Amino acid sequence: MDPAAPILLFDSGVGGLTVLAELRKLLPQAPVIYAADTAGLPYGEKTEAEIAARVAGLLGRLGERYRPRLITIACNTASTIALGMVRDVLHVPIVGTVPAIKPAATLTQTGSIGLLGTAATIRQGYVDRLEAEFANGKRLIRHAAPELVEAAEIMLRGGSPDGSVFVAAAQGLRAQPGGEEIDTVVLACTHFPLVEGELSDAFGPGVTFVHGAEGIARRIEFLTRGQGFEREVPDLALFTGDAAQFSQLTEALGRYGLERTESI
Template sequence: MSSSHTPPPRILVFDSGVGGLSIVAEMRRHLPGVEMIFASDNAAFPYGTKGEAELCERIDIILHRFLQIAPADIVVVGCNTASTLALPRIRDQFDIPIIGVVPAIKPAAAASTNKVIGVLATPATVQRPYTQDLIEEFAQGCRVILQGSSELVHLAEAKLRGETIHPDRLKPILAPLFEASAGPQLDTLVLACTHFPLLKEELISACPYPVEWIDSGEAIARRAAYLLQQQQLTPAATTCGSGVALFSRQCPSIEQLKPALRNFGLETIQYS
């Protein structure tokens, strides 16, 4: 069969809400010749409130269901909570590469001039020992200020459904990161939840002064490109057409999401 008839590689980005769309955006930017599948387990949103055993069981079941509908060459678990808790189990269950998402503390420590870093995450990620382990391993010599927010997740979801989010709503969430007393200024801020880059413009406007913003999206796209190469899978020479958005539950709010999904190149909606 000629290469022109070889279907492009398929990458499935999985999340409970719509935060994984920030990963889809980076995939579109760095790997335009890949077919994208966005899979949202909206029936179980949010994952951050679930216990470890419950969450691992849920992800195992729902990923099998999604991959039956839309087989893929690579899966990206586009959720920090799911990645830190469930990756070992699901990697045992599937024979395709699975990429997890972790807070981008290592690149932030390298980027910071003042060695003062903010980490904006969900409360669950802030409290995980995994996050503290990343700080101890990669941010020695840095002051790391952690700030947890569930509200930002809901604001990102609201923005994608067409609501205008005024930066003033974000200022109280960011304020604790910048209220440190003496010492060097915070100069680097990690967006440690895939929902948060969806609000990047509003967050920049809400900041009291410019900072370096770092998230995991670009690194994940680079990792996906490497894994495709390892599997000898070649992205199409041209940008792939419309992708697919999968949801575990049909609900009215998905209608509100359709314009945003189209902006991410996801024209087709299916339900598992």
């Protein structure tokens, strides 16, 4: 393995930075390329066919160009839809992102678990299977909150999103049968941990939030254990879409160690 070969993190936007933050703790010397399909955002409102074709096409191009040692799809929506397809066509280890239902089921005391995700994520059969395997006997209450994706993007750009979106997300879970008993909430989108503080205020005390960023980082570390790392150039952020809009993220990306930006 070329020690300069990067780990490629892919997301529809900036949500995957939550995974990158955890990865830095475990593998601080690993070269990283972060790819954001900002032109395709939001994924959660697209059809499964659109998402699968877009993700497979972009990762194919990025794999050929940058020769990563491992690819992480740091997006719940893209993973639940396109992970199997991508693994079939790309000859490189691929780590996906799935809703953290298993740890949530071990944490809940009331047996009522909330799940916030995009519309595309919460309707997937993959989530049904996770619920059946790990939350059998518990109540999993789902709510689509795509507006939280935009709120996270706004906040990372230094803006102030409308606070009502956080209240609406909490009420969307609380208003359902058993919702008042929710004590654990799965953040089933990598964008959502960026607004965890705002969600905590909206839900009130006594609610624990769980997401998969730490587990994904541990999986990457396990799969690359024993490999050498050498960062020959500063880490790179790639993006699709409007370059001017992405330039607003320069300061935030720098805080995550991404010192260069380019368009795909």
